[in-house]
Amino acid sequence: MTDITLQIDGKEVTVPAGSTVLKxxxxxxxxxxxxxxxxxxxxxxxxxxCMVEVESRGRTNYVxxxxxxxxxxxxxxxxxxxxxxIRRVIIEELMAHAPDAPELLRLAHEYGADxxxxxxxxxxxxxxxxxxxxxxxxxxxxxVGFIENGHVREISFIPEIAAKExxxxxxxxxxxxxxxxxxxxxxxxxxxxxxRRKAAGAVSA
Amino acid sequence: MPRLQTAxxxxxxxxxxxxxxxxxxxxxxxxxxxxxxxxxxxxxxxxFAAEIQRVEAKLDFRVTGCHGFCNKGPNVIVxxxxxxxxxxxxxxxxxxxxCALKGEVVDRLVYRHxxxxxxxxxxxxxxxxxxxxxxxxxxxxxxDPTRIDDYLAVGGYGALAKALxxxxxxxxxxxxKKANLRGRGGGGFPAGLKWETTKNAPEKTKYVIxxxxxxxxxxxxxxxxxTGNPHRxxxxxxxxxxxxxxxxxxxxxxxxxxxMARHVTRALEQAREHGLLGENILSSGFNFDVEIxxxxxxxxxGESSALMRSIEGNAPEPRPKYxxxxxxxxxxxxxxxxxxxxxxxxxxxISRGADWFTSIGSERSKGTKLVSLSGHVVNSGVVEVxxxxxxxxxVFDIGGGVPDGKAPKAIHFGGAMGGSIPISMxxxxxxxxxxxxxxxxxxxxxxxxxxxxxDMVEIARYLLDFLVKESCGKCTPCREGMWQMLKILTNxxxxxxxxFDLDRLADLTEVTSLGSLCALGKTSSDPxxxxxxxxxxxxxxxxxxxxxARSQPK
Numbered sequence: 001m002t003d004i005t006l007q008i009d010g011k012e013v014t015v016p017a018g019s020t021v022l023k024x025x026x027x028x029x030x031x032x033x034x035x036x037x038x039x040x041x042x043x044x045x046x047x048x049x050c051m052v053e054v055e056s057r058g059r060t061n062y063v064x065x066x067x068x069x070x071x072x073x074x075x076x077x078x079x080x081x082x083x084x085x086i087r088r089v090i091i092e093e094l095m096a097h098a099p100d101a102p103e104l105l106r107l108a109h110e111y112g113a114d115x116x117x118x119x120x121x122x123x124x125x126x127x128x129x130x131x132x133x134x135x136x137x138x139x140x141x142x143x144v145g146f147i148e149n150g151h152v153r154e155i156s157f158i159p160e161i162a163a164k165e166x167x168x169x170x171x172x173x174x175x176x177x178x179x180x181x182x183x184x185x186x187x188x189x190x191x192x193x194x195x196r197r198k199a200a201g202a203v204s205a
Numbered sequence: 206m207p208r209l210q211t212a213x214x215x216x217x218x219x220x221x222x223x224x225x226x227x228x229x230x231x232x233x234x235x236x237x238x239x240x241x242x243x244x245x246x247x248x249x250x251x252x253f254a255a256e257i258q259r260v261e262a263k264l265d266f267r268v269t270g271c272h273g274f275c276n277k278g279p280n281v282i283v284x285x286x287x288x289x290x291x292x293x294x295x296x297x298x299x300x301x302x303x304c305a306l307k308g309e310v311v312d313r314l315v316y317r318h319x320x321x322x323x324x325x326x327x328x329x330x331x332x333x334x335x336x337x338x339x340x341x342x343x344x345x346x347x348x349d350p351t352r353i354d355d356y357l358a359v360g361g362y363g364a365l366a367k368a369l370x371x372x373x374x375x376x377x378x379x380x381x382k383k384a385n386l387r388g389r390g391g392g393g394f395p396a397g398l399k400w401e402t403t404k405n406a407p408e409k410t411k412y413v414i415x416x417x418x419x420x421x422x423x424x425x426x427x428x429x430x431x432t433g434n435p436h437r438x439x440x441x442x443x444x445x446x447x448x449x450x451x452x453x454x455x456x457x458x459x460x461x462x463x464x465m466a467r468h469v470t471r472a473l474e475q476a477r478e479h480g481l482l483g484e485n486i487l488s489s490g491f492n493f494d495v496e497i498x499x500x501x502x503x504x505x506x507g508e509s510s511a512l513m514r515s516i517e518g519n520a521p522e523p524r525p526k527y528x529x530x531x532x533x534x535x536x537x538x539x540x541x542x543x544x545x546x547x548x549x550x551x552x553x554x555i556s557r558g559a560d561w562f563t564s565i566g567s568e569r570s571k572g573t574k575l576v577s578l579s580g581h582v583v584n585s586g587v588v589e590v591x592x593x594x595x596x597x598x599x600v601f602d603i604g605g606g607v608p609d610g611k612a613p614k615a616i617h618f619g620g621a622m623g624g625s626i627p628i629s630m631x632x633x634x635x636x637x638x639x640x641x642x643x644x645x646x647x648x649x650x651x652x653x654x655x656x657x658x659x660d661m662v663e664i665a666r667y668l669l670d671f672l673v674k675e676s677c678g679k680c681t682p683c684r685e686g687m688w689q690m691l692k693i694l695t696n697x698x699x700x701x702x703x704x705f706d707l708d709r710l711a712d713l714t715e716v717t718s719l720g721s722l723c724a725l726g727k728t729s730s731d732p733x734x735x736x737x738x739x740x741x742x743x744x745x746x747x748x749x750x751x752x753x754a755r756s757q758p759k
Binding site for chain 1: 525676679688713722
């Protein structure tokens with residue numbers, strides 16, 4: 001496969017054709033923040049934190065680096081005033097839901113985001129979809145999915161599947177940036193199939 | 206009905222239909238469009254059918270699609286001469302039938318100007334109609350949408366026959382490009398260029414699609430077109446499929462419009478029976494069929510990539526468009542999507558030629574445009590005017606101005622993703638580029654007139670309240686940005702506005718436009734932006750009033 005050279009923050013970077021700008025930046029050690037990106041999963045473009053400024057054929061555009069394919073001569077800027085502003089507002093928007101998530105606190109510090117800028121709504125989930133996509137793409141169990149749309153969208157464990165599959169897995173807990181996947185699972189377990197934990201407890205006692 | 210084998214057989218069939226019809230014979234057309242249907246035009250239609258049978262009247266009767274003048278419904282048009290009756294009730298039926306047979310007019314049911322009291326009998330004398338140019342919609346009152354013969358009688362499928370028998374696909378494409386037909390769904394992108402991209406994509410399997418979703422608030426012209434004359438849209442689609450080299454078409458429409466679904470399904474069946482769809486159409490060697498698809502009920506379903514996901518059977522979530530759907534759409538195959546009105550223009554361009562088409566309209570926007578006219582306006586309904594028509598003509602000459610002696614304040618275009626401009630700009634021409642520059646892009650064509658009492662903060666809040674529920678929720682700026690804008694606007698309207706709110710709104714609108722994944726998110730803050738551009742003082746006054754009220758001792 002042919003290689004493509006592009007410029008990221010003034011640095012010449014060469015990567016195989018078909019790579020994303022995010023991959024190219026990572027290969028050159030240039031950090032771009034992400035929430036919904038995961039090495040094992042298909043690129044999603046949902047959180048929009050990885051937005052960068054690209055200049056191609058004289059036109060400047062704002063694109064998500066996790067999906068944007070590299071092209072010859074592309075000029076990428078990862079930390080312009082506008083890029084930083086987009087990221088700051090996105091962090092502030094997400095902190096309305098999960099103000100104490102460690103990942104968001106770290107990002108807020110870096111981008112000067114005010115965790116109290118917007119009215120709070122304590123749902124704790126940032127809709128990165130990592131749990132949903134990990135369960136579907138890697139584990140192929142579909143035990144957790146999205147329900148509803150728009151701002152009332154939420155993740156939900158499907159009791160019939162979760163009761164069978166989650167007990168020995170729980171791998172999504174560690175990749176969740178806010179611990180909400182874990183909370184949602186235990187809520188489902190406690191309400192929908194509490195028997196198994198009791199039974200397991202009885203055995204170990 | 207045996208399948209038509211050639212263009213000549215189609216001409217013969219048409220000649221037969223026309224020979225069996227007498228233009229001087231009285232006719233009655235009851236409007237079955239959405240608004241008239243809501244006023245129970247079905248009962249009116251039944252009353253006409255019964256009366257015609259009772260007196261054994263020799264006249265043509267049909268229930269048609271939308272006549273256009275929606276707020277005066279149920280509409281009835283009596284021919285010959287297009288005598289228009291408004292707000293017709295079942296008890297008026299006997300008199301209309303007996304007068305129609307005698308060539309007389311029922312004076313009490315004709316149009317009466319609300320101020321001057323002047324009457325107008327014929328369609329071309331009524332202010333609402335006489336300032337229009339009804340190229341796409343003019344036939345609708347003559348067509349029972351469930352009868353292909355009615356469409357054939359007005360020249361239907363003549364353009365398809367011409368394209369297949371006299372033109373190569375490249376020539377069809379060249380004609381559409383020359384006509385500079387621009388997409389009527391909102392963007393105004395040249396349809397010919399889009400067709401060419403799909404045509405030139407290397408993949409052999411290609412799709413053409415009608416976007417008949419029309420989820421935009423205050424827009425109702427596409428459903429009038431597709432429900433009232435489904436064959437015209439279908440004919441455009443088949444011609445497009447021929448030009449592009451597609452084998453399969455889709456009509457994507459709404460699950461909640463039963464008459465539209467019925468009419469489109471019936472049109473597809475009839476076109477198949479007549480050999481206008483299927484294998485080797487009119488012996489041209491061109492094979493093409495069309496399927497109807499229904500949405501799942503959210504606005505974002507009408508976004509091109511979400512619509513294609515939906516046709517694939519997936520949830521309608523937009524895909525990032527760094528590769529265009531015209532190259533990689535449904536099942537990653539090149540897919541050309543145009544909206545109902547764009548497709549409806551195609552047969553006309555092929556029959557009458559690009560030169561005729563470009564003789565209508567403004568310098569960069571050609572042809573006519575359907576507009577859904579509503580809001581604080583005397584006459585509301587589906588309007589068709591040449592591109593470039595001043596908004597004043599639409600609002601005052603056709604719309605009859607603002608009712609109840611109020612002054613107009615603003616014109617809103619493009620629904621929940623459009624924008625509002627102050628009435629001082631009413632002489633602006635209806636034009637894709639001009640309106641976009643003003644901050645009120647035509648969008649699909651929903652025009653809302655607002656009077657002096659309109660609270661612009663409330664309008665901004667209302668439109669966001671609509672959009673918040675229509676977002677798919679995948680990307681942060683759309684899902685969260687709109688939600689926060691809505692909260693802030695709700696606070697302002699409830700007297701809880703804060704000084705820093707305008708700052709927060711400015712950041713939210715900017716980031717939502719720049720950062721969202723699809724067009725719904727990117728343009729969701731456009732109405733608010735236009736209102737902050739032209740009516741910022743209303744927001745400031747409101748917020749100042751809020752804080753003043755707070756600081757008063759209780």
